[in-house]
Amino acid sequence: MSFLWSLIIGGIIGWLAGMIIGRDIPFGIVGNIIGGFVGAWLGSLILGNWGPVVAGYAIIPSLIGAIVLVFILSLILKGIRKAS
Template sequence: MNFIIWIVIGGIIGWLASMVMKTNAQQGIFLNIVVGIVGAFLGGWLLSPLFGTSTINSDNFSLASLLVSFLGAVILLGIVNLLRRGKMR
């Protein structure tokens, strides 16, 4: 059951991050899920030590872990935009 919740929350986080970075029209549901989960890993690696919390990948669904996962997804989309277009949106 945790796996399904992880997929759903990752999809929502990826979708929100794509709306913030204005890449929502280019992504489908599958890519939103991937961005949310990979962004949570990135957020856990970069931002967890700063905020002192884990991410959704650690089965922690608190507000702080959702924020760290969301910020990681935004950073991931920023890096992808930078590499793809040579500029950030």
Template structure:
């Protein structure tokens, strides 16, 4: 059951991050899930130790954990945009 919740929350985080970075029209549902989950890994690696919280990947579905996962997804999309277009927007 945790796996299904992980996919749903990852998809929502990827969708919100793509709306923030204005890449929503280029992405589908599967890519939103991938961005949310990989972004949570990135946020867990970079931001979670600084803020002292977990991410959705460590089963931390608190507001702080969701925020760190969202920031990681936004950072991931900024990096992808940087390499794709030459600017982070």
């Protein structure tokens, strides 16, 4: 059951990051989940584990990490599209 919660919260974090930045994460819901997982790891690595914790995710650092990840990915994908 905790794995299911991790998928749900990871997807929500990835979706929120995309909404805040105003850019979509590639691959839809799967991209949101992966973005949420990687963003949570990145955020906890940089900022630590503080703030409210839901399903093993410290929400604020995870969201900040996901926002950074979505922003970097959007810049990379934009550069690749221009080069093509």
